[in-house]
């Protein structure tokens with residue numbers, strides 16, 4: 001495969017973009033999909049990987065560049081894996097604070113021992129819009145859902161995600177530490193290996 005020198009990041013989420021950029025480092029020139037369009041594709045897939053591919057193809061189509069997309073979310077054991085692929089839209093598209101409030105309410109009577117959850121990240125890289133062989137990598141991060149928000153770092157559900165290996169919430173971790181441990185970091189390690197960037 002031709003060495004990858006430039007790619008477009010197919011995400012409109014500022015928190016994700018910051019993390020993905022930090023993880024990619026200087027190895028490739030990163031462009032934002034917002035340079036090309038503010039229209040977000042509909043996430044109609046039934047899995048993280050399908051949505052990641054769909055977002056990557058859309059970005060490659062409008063930019064003419066290779067594209068990397070991240071579809072991620074939180075799968076809560078006591079909720080049968082919800083909100084899962086619907087994590088961004090869990091409270092009807094009202095944003096992170098509303099999503100977190102809804103999650104706390106849904107788990108109000110669930111004891112600590114049953115509050116297991118995992119963050120999931122699927123990365124898809126397509127070399128062009130119709131690439132028949134996208135590079136696909138996945139990462140999981142296991143933790144528990146807290147009873148109240150803690151910390152001000154990260155984004156999304158980070159204030160409610162307890163990280164056992166650090167004894168703190170994900171939103172209390174320094175950015176570099178989250179970028180070493182997270183679901184996104186785990187998927188990115190694999191992607192960099194596949195691209196020969198590791």
Ligand SMILES: O=P(O)(O)OP(=O)(O)OP(=O)(O)OC[C@H]1O[C@@H](n2cnc3c(O)ncnc32)[C@H](O)[C@@H]1O
Pocket residue numbers: 010011012013016040043055070071072073074087088096099119154155156157158182184
């Ligand atoms: O689709 P793009 O444009 O990338 O942005 P998005 O925010 O809509 O992204 P997703 O469709 O992948 O939805 C992922 C949601 O899951 C949550 N999420 C994913 N990764 C997370 C992380 O590292 N920390 C906290 N919440 C996270 C967060 O609420 C995101 O909005």
Ligand SMILES: [Mg+2]
Pocket residue numbers: 043088
């Ligand atoms: Mg999305």
